[in-house]
Amino acid sequence: MDERLKYEQLIGEKLQSLPIPDMQDAIWARVKAQLDIDLPTDDNDGGSSPQSPSGPGIIGWGLSVVIIALVTTFFILKNKPKKQDQKNNSTTTEQVSSPSVRNNGPPLPNNSTIKRTNTPLSTGADNSIPVITNDSAMQQDLGIAEPVRNDSMQINLPPPLVTVPPPKTDTTAQVKKGRGMPVNDSNYRIVPKNKN
Amino acid sequence: MVAVEANIQELLDGSLANKRKAQEALFRHFYGFAMSIALRYSRDEMDAADIVSHAFIKIFKSIHSFDSTKGSLHAWIKKIVVNEGLDHIKSRTRFSENVELETVTEPQINNSVIEQMGAEEIMEIVKKLPPATHAVFVLYAVEGYNHREIAEKLNISEGTSKWHLSEARKFLQQQLSTIYN
Numbered sequence: 150m151d152e153r154l155k156y157e158q159l160i161g162e163k164l165q166s167l168p169i170p171d172m173q174d175a176i177w178a179r180v181k182a183q184l185d186i187d188l189p190t191d192d193n194d195g196g197s198s199p200q201s202p203s204g205p206g207i208i209g210w211g212l213s214v215v216i217i218a219l220v221t222t223f224f225i226l227k228n229k230p231k232k233q234d235q236k237n238n239s240t241t242t243e244q245v246s247s248p249s250v251r252n253n254g255p256p257l258p259n260n261s262t263i264k265r266t267n268t269p270l271s272t273g274a275d276n277s278i279p280v281i282t283n284d285s286a287m288q289q290d291l292g293i294a295e296p297v298r299n300d301s302m303q304i305n306l307p308p309p310l311v312t313v314p315p316p317k318t319d320t321t322a323q324v325k326k327g328r329g330m331p332v333n334d335s336n337y338r339i340v341p342k343n344k345n
Numbered sequence: 346m347v348a349v350e351a352n353i354q355e356l357l358d359g360s361l362a363n364k365r366k367a368q369e370a371l372f373r374h375f376y377g378f379a380m381s382i383a384l385r386y387s388r389d390e391m392d393a394a395d396i397v398s399h400a401f402i403k404i405f406k407s408i409h410s411f412d413s414t415k416g417s418l419h420a421w422i423k424k425i426v427v428n429e430g431l432d433h434i435k436s437r438t439r440f441s442e443n444v445e446l447e448t449v450t451e452p453q454i455n456n457s458v459i460e461q462m463g464a465e466e467i468m469e470i471v472k473k474l475p476p477a478t479h480a481v482f483v484l485y486a487v488e489g490y491n492h493r494e495i496a497e498k499l500n501i502s503e504g505t506s507k508w509h510l511s512e513a514r515k516f517l518q519q520q521l522s523t524i525y526n
Contacts, residue, residue: 154514157486159459160467164487167464169377170390177372179398181365184405190363 353418360408372401378419379426385483386430388472400429427488431480431498438476454518470520474513481509 153161184190356374359367376397383396403425411421459467474482480499484490485506490498492506499506 153486153489154454156454156456156459159456160471160517161487161489163459163462163464163467164385164471164483165381167381167384167468169380169384170393172380172390172394173373173376176376176394176398176401177369179394180372180401180405181369183398183402184365184368187402187406188363190365 357408357411357418360405368405375419375422379422382423382426383430384468385471385487386427386434386480392433396426396429396433400426403429427484428498431484434476434480435499454514454521458521458524470517473520474516478509478513478516481506482513485510486513 353371353374356367356371360371379397379400380393383393383400384390387393387396400422404422411418471479471482477499481495484495484498485492492503492510495501495506496503
């Protein structure tokens with residue numbers, strides 16, 4: 150029983166020469182994948198294949214940063230003209246408001262704004278005169294001959310309670326010629342109806 | 346020959362240093378050898394691929410334990426692949442301990458019939474054996490282990506190993522006589 154029979158030796162020899170299936174690459178891929186988990190390596194000579202997570206990760210992060218930078222730059226450039234417009238508006242208001250205040254009240258320092266002036270108007274109006282804190286509204290209320298860009302502002306303006314004398318044009322102030330519909334004094338003048 | 350051994354030593358060193366290129370080259374060098382062993386313990390190529398992949402993972406994970414003074418790299422790899430093949434068979438079946446065999450009448454098989462058959466034809470018949478009997482027959486007839494060694498490997502008694510071999514011989518005789526009569 151412990152002796153190998155002749156035919157068993159023949160079978161043994163035959164089974165040594167079984168044709169080998171060509172599965173090398175597939176099996177190595179499995180072995181390598183398992184080794185990458187169990188025995189991670191730092192070598193770049195085959196250890197970090199293109200499939201390894203570190204390579205695409207760095208490229209992916211780099212791409213993300215570039216894309217975010219491009220999008221941010223685009224929005225900054227896109228919003229820049231609007232900011233410049235706003236800046237122009239504010240400077241215009243400042244330029245216009247200062248002389249008008251000078252016309253209706255005591256002289257103010259150069260840096261003063263309309264908001265700071267609580268001096269009553271020269272018409273002798275009582276406390277019912279609304280205190281205007283909005284620069285643009287003030288500009289409209291004072292009857293400044295400054296073209297108004299926003300048409301809706303004209304519609305929403307409250308009727309003036311007092312007749313404001315026409316402003317003296319200050320030749321020193323450089324008022325920027327604006328666009329849109331011009332507003333003149335007749336728009337704000339209250340003309341009593343003649344019953345006769 | 347010396348150049349090949351030097352190359353294998355280089356691959357061994359690289360594999361010890363966990364270099365993928367060296368590990369891949371070592372795998373490809375021993376792939377045919379390992380696959381030929383795995384095929385004897387498997388039912389099909391996919392089973393054999395499982396055995397080979399698991400065996401090489403073990404090889405690379407325990408390559409530091411290989412001692413060239415105790416044996417060749419071929420023998421070490423063969424041992425790991427055979428053990429993996431046996432584990433594969435064990436996962437499919439239980440080795441019965443209730444069978445013992447001390448004496449057996451040897452079946453008569455015509456050697457010329459075996460000589461005329463191709464390796465694949467023979468393997469097809471061997472695959473038809475029950476898994477445990479298959480394992481004992483391959484270990485005994487192909488790998489050259491004796492019953493004591495087989496008993497140790499499979500954690501069974503020598504009598505059980507002999508019984509499985511006897512069953513394999515009877516089955517093969519029956520199959521071969523069916524084919525050629």
